[in-house]
Amino acid sequence: MATSLRNFQNEIKQIHHRELAKQRVHGAEQIQKEQKHSQVAGKAKEDSLTELASVGTEEPRGEAEAEEKILEILLSKVPVNHDIVRDMLAALLTRNHGEYVLRLGAQPSKAKLFAGESDDDVAEYWNGIEQSEDTLNFLHQEITSAVEEIGGKTSLLFEARGKHPRKSLLLRLPPPSVSLTPEVRCAVVGNVDSGKSTTLGVLTRGALDDGRGRARVSLFRHKHEIETGRTSSVGMEILGFAPSGAPILPETGSSNDPDVVRREKLGWEEISVQAAKIVSFIDLAGHEKYLKTTLYGLTSGAPSCVILIVGANAGLIGMSKEHLSIALALSVPVVVCITKIDMTPANVQAETIKQVVKILRSPGCRKIPVFVRSSEVAVEIATGFGKEKLCPIFQVSNVTGEGLGHLRTFLNLLPSSEGDTDKFAVDQPLEFSVTEVWSVPYVGTVVNGIVNGGSVKTGDPVMLGPDSNGNFQTTVVKSMQRKRAPVNTAEAGQCVSCALKRVRRNTVRKGMVMVSKSEILPKATRQFQGQVLILYHNTTLQKNYQAMLHCGAIRQTVRIIDMDNPQGVLRTGDRATVTFEFISHPEFIKEGMKLLFREGKTKGLGVITKLL
Numbered sequence: 001m002a003t004s005l006r007n008f009q010n011e012i013k014q015i016h017h018r019e020l021a022k023q024r025v026h027g028a029e030q031i032q033k034e035q036k037h038s039q040v041a042g043k044a045k046e047d048s049l050t051e052l053a054s055v056g057t058e059e060p061r062g063e064a065e066a067e068e069k070i071l072e073i074l075l076s077k078v079p080v081n082h083d084i085v086r087d088m089l090a091a092l093l094t095r096n097h098g099e100y101v102l103r104l105g106a107q108p109s110k111a112k113l114f115a116g117e118s119d120d121d122v123a124e125y126w127n128g129i130e131q132s133e134d135t136l137n138f139l140h141q142e143i144t145s146a147v148e149e150i151g152g153k154t155s156l157l158f159e160a161r162g163k164h165p166r167k168s169l170l171l172r173l174p175p176p177s178v179s180l181t182p183e184v185r186c187a188v189v190g191n192v193d194s195g196k197s198t199t200l201g202v203l204t205r206g207a208l209d210d211g212r213g214r215a216r217v218s219l220f221r222h223k224h225e226i227e228t229g230r231t232s233s234v235g236m237e238i239l240g241f242a243p244s245g246a247p248i249l250p251e252t253g254s255s256n257d258p259d260v261v262r263r264e265k266l267g268w269e270e271i272s273v274q275a276a277k278i279v280s281f282i283d284l285a286g287h288e289k290y291l292k293t294t295l296y297g298l299t300s301g302a303p304s305c306v307i308l309i310v311g312a313n314a315g316l317i318g319m320s321k322e323h324l325s326i327a328l329a330l331s332v333p334v335v336v337c338i339t340k341i342d343m344t345p346a347n348v349q350a351e352t353i354k355q356v357v358k359i360l361r362s363p364g365c366r367k368i369p370v371f372v373r374s375s376e377v378a379v380e381i382a383t384g385f386g387k388e389k390l391c392p393i394f395q396v397s398n399v400t401g402e403g404l405g406h407l408r409t410f411l412n413l414l415p416s417s418e419g420d421t422d423k424f425a426v427d428q429p430l431e432f433s434v435t436e437v438w439s440v441p442y443v444g445t446v447v448n449g450i451v452n453g454g455s456v457k458t459g460d461p462v463m464l465g466p467d468s469n470g471n472f473q474t475t476v477v478k479s480m481q482r483k484r485a486p487v488n489t490a491e492a493g494q495c496v497s498c499a500l501k502r503v504r505r506n507t508v509r510k511g512m513v514m515v516s517k518s519e520i521l522p523k524a525t526r527q528f529q530g531q532v533l534i535l536y537h538n539t540t541l542q543k544n545y546q547a548m549l550h551c552g553a554i555r556q557t558v559r560i561i562d563m564d565n566p567q568g569v570l571r572t573g574d575r576a577t578v579t580f581e582f583i584s585h586p587e588f589i590k591e592g593m594k595l596l597f598r599e600g601k602t603k604g605l606g607v608i609t610k611l612l
């Protein structure tokens with residue numbers, strides 16, 4: 001089963017990439033067509049589509065300039081053949097959307113580092129030049145002033161003295177506007193009472209917990225949540241990092257955590273204005289009763305990583321295994337965070353760690369667990385996160401603050417969602433999926449969601465739909481907000497809310513899309529084919545079977561109307577091409593989209609292969 005799941009996931013990936021490539025070609029053609037059309041019409045005014053094609057190619061922060069300067073300084077201090085050294089140095093500089101991690105001094109091999117070997121044992125070194133502490137300090141100073149010259153900030157992430165001195169620096173160029181601040185989306189899952197809301201409360205508010213739920217109170221949205229201490233909805237929290245690398249925290253209060261820079265009370269808007277990077281958390285419910293909501297949060301929020309919270313005292317129990325399997329099925333990279341290490345006896349904690357490692361290494365997961373016990377490991381694992389099979393494990397206490405510093409360093413360096421060009425393509429016409437709808441007094445209908453492709457500007461005419469008949473209505477984006485700060489543009493990979501002109505609240509539902517207005521009308525689909533793998537079903541699955549389908553922000557009951565399996569039934573582990581039909585209304589879907597369907601314990605994973 002594990003091997004077939006892996007093969008199937010690889011196939012899904014291939015189909016997804018193939019379809020994305022097709023759509024990109026199609027999107028570029030469409031943009032070209034539109035451009036020609038506007039030229040013929042003699043439209044001299046700035047065309048949003050031309051701009052759309054150029055977004056992402058520009059380097060607004062002077063990134064190339066910064067890189068060149070840093071390399072020049074390093075080269076001038078290293079008395080060896082320049083060409084070889086340049087390549088080596090470039091490899092030590094990890095670039096990620098306006099920020100760099102620079103490693104100075106000889107670096108231990110990652111394998112040794114992740115295995116947690118002590119500095120003296122580290123025999124193997126990769127790309128790096130052995131330098132004295134004085135040279136490192138000198139380079140640190142020179143680079144800091146060079147980065148400051150171009151308006152950036154440098155912060156020390158890690159430093160090792162002694163036999164093999166080395167340093168890791170974070171160089172960050174502040175984003176020119178809020179609309180360009182890189183964002184990382186993390187979904188937080190785990191069993192009831194594992195400490196999800198508490199960990200988020202402590203990370204985003206700064207004040208530590210008292211072990212009786214103090215830190216989580218500000219995160220709850222409903223009265224019953226405060227009364228029961230149980231999350232029931234999808235909550236959103238943000239953590240901003242300043243250009244200096246320090247977390248921006250909104251509340252005053254005492255904290256024994258030395259890593260924290262404390263500011264006066266701050267709202268989301270202020271955080272986004274001050275931040276050079278924003279980590280947004282999707283706080284999901286742990287109770288089985290709310291699994292549908294949790295699944296929705298996982299598929300609709302397009303997270304770049306899933307943080308699985310495990311109570312050290314309880315281990316991976318109940319829904320946490322379910323959450324882990326869903327994250328793996330959706331191929332979202334996983335981070336494990338073991339909480340409550342302050343109150344758990346050593347033997348129980350060791351048991352939990354053993355269990356987590358065993359599950360991560362099992363053929364179903366095939367992850368390589370890495371314990372993050374130093375900032376150096378946190379830096380290394382964050383910069384390449386998502387590309388390898390590594391699964392970082394953090395051990396933290398929300399009461400004493402132990403281990404939270406490493407977790408913050410890791411979050412600070414995670415690659416941003418916008419940088420994931422596999423998932424989000426800028427060079428396509430706009431596609432925005434609606435994940436939430438509100439009616440705001442004096443503003444009107446506001447939709448929140450993710451820009452899956454292309455970009456959008458305020459004032460752009462767009463089409464919103466499909467409604468229950470499969471039709472789209474035309475509207476205009478009146479204004480936009482990103483993390484409650486007003487913005488004028490939003491690009492692929494970002495999560496924004498848009499106020500829409502002349503749209504009634506009751507005509508909009510979650511799962512709808514907003515696409516750019518063009519001559520080609522968007523199409524709503526009622527029936528489609530998908531390649532699926534049945535992950536679990538206790539008997540057999542036949543025609544007319546109904547289940548809840550999750551596909552991006554879409555959540556609707558589907559019925560199986562056909563399958564290519566000769567016996568006409570599907571069992572656990574079976575693969576088939578299945579024809580589905582949406583029960584209540586057509587939806588906007590595309591070939592290559594991943595789908596997940598569920599009914600009770602039954603679970604299936606797949607990819608849309610054909611729209612009928």
Ligand SMILES: Nc1nc2c(ncn2[C@@H]2O[C@H](COP(=O)(O)OP(=O)(O)OP(=O)(O)O)[C@@H](O)[C@H]2O)c(=O)[nH]1
Binds near residue numbers: 191210216232287
């Ligand atoms: N001692 C100690 N207690 C903790 C720690 N983390 C969380 N707690 C406590 O554990 C309890 C449960 O925490 P929650 O954050 O509500 O758990 P949850 O996972 O969000 O639960 P649901 O919202 O119901 O899914 C609270 O009383 C917290 O105070 C920790 O690191 N140490």
